[in-house]
Amino acid sequence: MTLDVLSAGPMLTVQDAGRFGLRHMGVSPAGPIDRAAMALANGLVGNAPGAAALEFAGPAGSFRCDRPVRFAIAAADCVIRIDKRVVLAGESHRLNPGETLTVGAPDGAVWAYLAFSGGLDLPGVLGSCATHLRSGLGGIEGRAVRAGDRLPLGEQTPDAPCLRPESPVFLHEEGPIRLVLGPQDSSFSPEVIRSLTEREFIVTPQRDRMAMVLGGVELPAAKGHDIVSDGTVPGSVQVPGSGMPLVLLAESQTTGGYPKIGTVASVDLARLAQMPVGARFRFSLVTPAEGEDLWIAKQARLRQMLRSFVAKPESVLRSDYLLSCELVGGFYDVEEILRPVTLPDRDRRP
Amino acid sequence: MTPRLLLCGDSALTIQIGETIDAECNARIIALAAEVEAAVRAGALEGVQDIVPTYRSLLVCYDPERIRGAELGSRLLVLAGQPRETAQARRLWRVPCLYGGEVGQDLEEMARMKGLTPEELIALHSGADYRVYMIGFAPGFAYLGGQPEILHTPRLPKPRQNIPRGAIGIGGQQGNINSVAGPSGWRFLGWTPVRSFDASRPEPFLFRAGDHVRFHPIDAEEARVLEARSAAGKMIVTPEEIGL
Numbered sequence: 218m219t220l221d222v223l224s225a226g227p228m229l230t231v232q233d234a235g236r237f238g239l240r241h242m243g244v245s246p247a248g249p250i251d252r253a254a255m256a257l258a259n260g261l262v263g264n265a266p267g268a269a270a271l272e273f274a275g276p277a278g279s280f281r282c283d284r285p286v287r288f289a290i291a292a293a294d295c296v297i298r299i300d301k302r303v304v305l306a307g308e309s310h311r312l313n314p315g316e317t318l319t320v321g322a323p324d325g326a327v328w329a330y331l332a333f334s335g336g337l338d339l340p341g342v343l344g345s346c347a348t349h350l351r352s353g354l355g356g357i358e359g360r361a362v363r364a365g366d367r368l369p370l371g372e373q374t375p376d377a378p379c380l381r382p383e384s385p386v387f388l389h390e391e392g393p394i395r396l397v398l399g400p401q402d403s404s405f406s407p408e409v410i411r412s413l414t415e416r417e418f419i420v421t422p423q424r425d426r427m428a429m430v431l432g433g434v435e436l437p438a439a440k441g442h443d444i445v446s447d448g449t450v451p452g453s454v455q456v457p458g459s460g461m462p463l464v465l466l467a468e469s470q471t472t473g474g475y476p477k478i479g480t481v482a483s484v485d486l487a488r489l490a491q492m493p494v495g496a497r498f499r500f501s502l503v504t505p506a507e508g509e510d511l512w513i514a515k516q517a518r519l520r521q522m523l524r525s526f527v528a529k530p531e532s533v534l535r536s537d538y539l540l541s542c543e544l545v546g547g548f549y550d551v552e553e554i555l556r557p558v559t560l561p562d563r564d565r566r567p
Numbered sequence: 568m569t570p571r572l573l574l575c576g577d578s579a580l581t582i583q584i585g586e587t588i589d590a591e592c593n594a595r596i597i598a599l600a601a602e603v604e605a606a607v608r609a610g611a612l613e614g615v616q617d618i619v620p621t622y623r624s625l626l627v628c629y630d631p632e633r634i635r636g637a638e639l640g641s642r643l644l645v646l647a648g649q650p651r652e653t654a655q656a657r658r659l660w661r662v663p664c665l666y667g668g669e670v671g672q673d674l675e676e677m678a679r680m681k682g683l684t685p686e687e688l689i690a691l692h693s694g695a696d697y698r699v700y701m702i703g704f705a706p707g708f709a710y711l712g713g714q715p716e717i718l719h720t721p722r723l724p725k726p727r728q729n730i731p732r733g734a735i736g737i738g739g740q741q742g743n744i745n746s747v748a749g750p751s752g753w754r755f756l757g758w759t760p761v762r763s764f765d766a767s768r769p770e771p772f773l774f775r776a777g778d779h780v781r782f783h784p785i786d787a788e789e790a791r792v793l794e795a796r797s798a799a800g801k802m803i804v805t806p807e808e809i810g811l
Contacts, residue, residue, distance in 0.1 A: 240617040240628070241600065242772050243706045243746070243764075342766050352706050352747040354766060399574030400581050443721050443739040445588055446703065446710055448619035448626025450579045457752060458724035471619055472626075472703030472710075474722065474738055480576030483631075508577025509631035516632060 219283050220333060220368040223317065226276040230426070231337055231356035231368070232330075232467075234267025236345035240471045246451070247347040247355065250328040250426060250467045251487040253388045253519050254292035258332035260523040261289035261309040261380045263373070268336030269346050271362065274327050277320035278364070285313050286370060287334040287379055292388070292491070293323035308381035308529060309334075326491040327424075335373030349468055351427060378528035386522060389488035393501035394481060396454070397508055400447070401476035404440040405456075412436070413478065413500050418462075420496045426468035428455075429490065433497070435460035438476050446474040452481040466490055482508040484515045568592060570647035572640045573624070578631055582643045583624035588712045588740060593700045596620045597776050602646050603627065612642065620776060621701045622710070657779060658806035662735075662744065662759050664693065664782040665790040670734050670758035677737075677754055681717055689784055691715050692756060697742055699778040705749060707764030709774040711742035726752035733759045735782065744780075757782075760794035761804050768800065779809065 222229075232255065235248025249255040249272055256266035264270075271277065277295075289309040290297055297304050298319045304310045306329075312318050323329035339346040339356065348356030357366055393414075402410060416434045423430035442458040449455065453465045455475040464481060465473075481489055482503055492498065503511070573581040582599070585592035600620035606612040614633030619626040629639050666689045667674040678688045697711035704710075719740040727750065730736075734745040736753035743753060746764040759782075763773040774780075785793070793803050 237616055239706075240619045240626075241702065243702045243704055243708045245705075246617075343771070351749045352764070354706070397574055397576045400583075401573075441721075442724075445586070445622050445739075446701070446741065447583075447621045447624045448575070448579070448581060448703070450575055450626070450628060452576050457726065458722070470704045472621055472701065474741070477575075480574070480579070483577050503577075505574055505577045505636045509635060512577055512631050 218335075218338075218370045220286075220337070220370055221281045221283070222362055222364055222366040222368065223279040223281060225278040225361070225363045225366070226273055226322070227361075228274040229277055229362040230272050230348040230350065231269055231339060231362065232272045232347045233269040233345055235347050235467070236343055236349070236355070239343055240448075243471050244343060244354075245349055245352070245468055245471060247345070247349040247426075248467050249330065250490045251292055251330070251388070253487060253515075254328070255330040255332070256519060256523060257307075257386065257388065258289045258291035258330035259336070260526060261291065261307075262287045262332050262334040263377050263380070264332060264334065264336050266523065268332065268371075269339060270330050270332035270337065272328055272330055273320070274323070274329075276322045277329070277331055278362075279317055279319040280312075281314070281317055282312055282333075282370070283314050284370075285311060285375060286373065287377070288312050288318065288331060289380075290320060290329060290331050292329035293326035295323050295329060296321035307386060309379040311379060325493075327493060328491060333370055334377070335371035338369040338371035350425075351468060351470075379531060380526040381529050382522065383525045383527050389491065390484070393499045394485045394489050395503045395508065395511065396479040396481055396500040397503060397505050398479045399477070401444060402478050404438045404444070404476040405436060405478055406439045409436050409439075410478075414502060417497045417499055420492045420494050420498075421461075422494045424494075426466060428463045428465050428469065431462045431464065434462075436462055436478060440476070442475055444474055444476050446472045449473045449477065450480065452483065452486045453477045454479045454481065464489065482511060484508065484511040568595075570644055572644065575626065577636065579626055579628045580636055580640050580643065581624045581626050582640075582647055584647065585623040588622050588700065590698055590712070592623045593698070593712070594777070596623060596625055599625055599647050603643070606646070612639075614639070619703060621703060622712070657777060657809045659779040659781065659809045660774065660804055660806050662761050662780055662782050662804060663785040663789065663793060664735050664757040664759050665787060666692075666757040666784055668758070668787070670731055671756045673736075673754035674756045677718075677720060677756065680720070683717075688718070688756070691718060693782045693784055695781075697780040699774045699776055699780060701776050702772065702774060705745075705747045705764075706766075707746040707772040707774065709744050709746070709763055709778075709780070711744070711780055712740070714740055714742045716740075720754055722752040723754065724752075726750045730755065731758070733761065735759055758790070760790055760797045762797050765800070778806065
């Protein structure tokens with residue numbers, strides 16, 4: 218019940234729902250950058266939304282398992298191969314022992330998720346196996362996954378069907394990124410506050426799981442860039458002395474000493490984090506109550522989506538069944554057998 | 568010191584009591600945090616997921632599907648309006664510090680900025696009595712108040728990418744002991760082999776808000792010996808009880 222990592226991309230980590238209840242000790246929640254996308258990947262293999270799965274930016278890598286499993290990739294299209302056969306993101310597939318799963322870089326998003334039926338079964342550190350790279354907590358020795366790692370898999374229902382969504386899934390909305398002003402918006406002049414919504418920001422390459430730096434607009438703080446440190450959350454828009462705003466993400470620190478001009482609305486934080494480098498966007502202001510309403514509506518849509526999966530039609534001759542018959546040893550390729558049969562001409566009746 | 572609410576988006580609120588670093592204000596925050604925690608444990612405050620007491624404010628994270636910010640805010644203001652004292656025995660930690668060198672890379676420049684010799688700066692830094700005002704930023708990271716005013720120095724305009732665990736620094740009027748390696752815009756005077764966070768220890772977090780800390784200079788050889796003991800999982804400092 219193990220997933221072997223044959224090769225790993227530069228940013229492949231184990232994440233689960235996150236580490237809660239220890240922020241007062243300086244412990245970041247960590248967990249996925251895009252919670253909805255991870256819930257989708259998990260849901261497609263029959264797992265709970267927060268089951269431990271792999272998050273990746275750039276190519277994920279290649280993997281093998283020692284028992285039949287179902288897997289799904291969500292958040293973005295990417296090139297996914299089972300041996301040489303190309304399969305789609307956004308629905309689940311079977312991976313059998315002996316087959317190699319290769320997963321390329323997300324296309325059109327930054328962070329994507331690879332979930333396996335039964336989830337990854339790793340020991341929790343301070344209550345969670347979410348990897349927090351900065352403090353070296355969770356996952357595998359608190360670090361990114363690398364080639365040679367062996368990840369234990371949890372219990373699964375082997376005969377459960379592969380799933381796909383009933384209709385196309387849109388995880389994120391469009392339009393400006395919504396922002397609630399505060400807690401230190403009063404450190405900035407009215408002109409700077411206006412430039413927040415009137416000008417375009419650019420996503421810079423300075424980004425990781427902790428934060429992303431925005432360019433395009435400088436936000437000098439009239440009252441200076443040092444405050445008496447206070448609490449921060451994922452979504453906090455901190456402005457250090459450079460004037461370049463820094464949006465905290467899942468791996469955010471718990472407190473910080475830079476003024477925070479605003480907080481990205483929960484509903485839009487993952488959408489912002491998924492924007493590619495060079496993307497341009499605007500902020501629009503909402504009140505906390507509006508942000509709450511948007512979040513509550515989004516959670517309802519997500520739950521609805523997670524309930525609406527349908528079983529994918531599968532051949533009776535499933536590849537794991539065929540493998541169990543040892544048909545494939547030397548003579549046949551599973552692909553050959555599953556291909557529709559064309560009858561020779563002579564058997565056709567007039 | 569009238570408590571007021573600061574907006575932190577749609578799933579967190581900050582209740583702020585003061586503007587400056589002051590022990591009385593901080594004690595009120597620690598007491599308020601204890602009250603909120605008790606209310607959550609008693610089931611009297613739904614939907615609160617995490618709280619972060621800091622120098623002069625309390626961050627409360629909530630689940631908007633279980634409680635709305637407007638209601639939570641008014642309940643927090645009621646709790647903050649009834650200040651109570653908590654009787655917590657104070658602890659004093661004597662923390663060894665290797666001043667200067669690779670980790671204490673800013674010692675000489677800071678001394679120049681202040682018109683002091685490095686030795687004078689070390690004497691000022693190790694002569695002060697610090698209070699742990701809060702734990703934050705990283706696991707077990709202690710923010711220290713009580714820095715002599717002459718040592719107050721703004722953070723660097725651009726954070727450095729990799730400051731090691733144990734680095735002892737100054738950011739604005741605050742002091743710190745780095746608990747894990749990571750980026751920081753603080754200026755660093757030295758390094759301690761004391762580990763303020765170690766997830767493999769039965770008690771992973773060394774300091775708690777309200778503790779006191781004093782630094783004493785050690786040389787490179789002492790630092791090496793202490794680091795070896797720290798690396799073996801041994802506690803190299805124990806706190807003294809200094810009463811209420």
